[in-house]
């Protein structure tokens with residue numbers, strides 16, 4: 001085991017033990033009836049390799065009650081999204097036979113509440129009020145844009161987003177020089193004083209002696225998960241060097257590439273792709289031009305399509321409800337090739353998207369997917385308005 005992981009594991013175990021001791025202490029101490037003070041809550045996190053069962057199994061709840069709760073939980077929350085590190089807080093009834101209240105937290109601003117009412121467990125999703133704030137970052141290039149952006153306090157994901165957008169506009173290797181100026185306008189989300197992940201990049205500009213001045217603005221649809229949301233230049237063009245689109249028109253990642261708890265059989269398994277949440281029948285698009293190398297039933301993958309692309313890479317689309325292409329057929333980027341389903345080894349409608357290099361699966365997040373090469377006329381009308389709003393924000397920040 002990796003040394004860092006060992007330390008992490010020890011920290012998790014110590015935390016759990018501490019909480020167990022604390023809750024024992026509070027249980028034996030004087031406990032006011034149903035007082036909803038923090039002291040009464042058992043607070044824990046899902047440990048690596050653990051589950052709801054293993055966490056609640058540490059409580060005095062009868063196994064039958066844990067089983068009933070797990071079923072109720074599964075009716076309201078997608079169980080495959082349970083991740084180590086998710087927080088679980090609960091209070092039991094005074095006789096320790098039932099759950100009085102339980103809060104499950106995956107994202108800090110979204111809390112899943114379960115509570116006992118009229119002898120049955122109810123569920124509600126509580127969204128905490130999130131405040132947005134814009135932040136302007138002014139920088140001067142020192143070595144690379146990557147290093148400069150990280151030095152300005154941006155996260156790796158934000159930096160990547162800016163880089164991906166600007167690479168279509170500027171040949172950094174050839175033309176970037178130390179002393180070039182850049183600006184980034186971010187919309188950050190806060191809960192109290194805590195900065196939440198997933199801030200939006202509203203605007204980026206870059207100006208250098210050899211590069212000239214380049215600006216990119218965020219285009220945003222009403223649907224926050226639309227794949228069209230992102231950075232475009234003044235004319236509504238995105239960086240599309242890689243020529244790879246999204247397999248769906250809205251993207252909601254359910255499960256990432258890598259090791260995870262197998263949602264069907266339990267235990268650790270290697271997840272050889274990305275799972276996107278989507279409802280049954282949602283159109284699935286070819287992400288790039290290519291030739292269908294297989295289309296049909298493929299064991300656990302159910303109805304599955306594999307497309308071979310001129311780059312030598314292949315893409316895989318699994319658990320489909322229907323297939324609209326045949327082996328040997330040429331397909332174009334953005335063409336509908338099938339529909340989302342839950343065929344094969346699957347726990348509900350979703351698209352499993354895989355990327356294959358030679359004979360091995362590689363992480364598809366390495367693909368730079370772009371929603372649109374160019375916004376259409378209708379989208380441009382909206383984009384122009386959004387550009388004006390962003391310019392106004394820049395003016396308020398002293399940038400003209």
Ligand SMILES: [Zn+2]
Pocket residue numbers: 255271273274275351352353
């Ligand atoms: Zn999958």
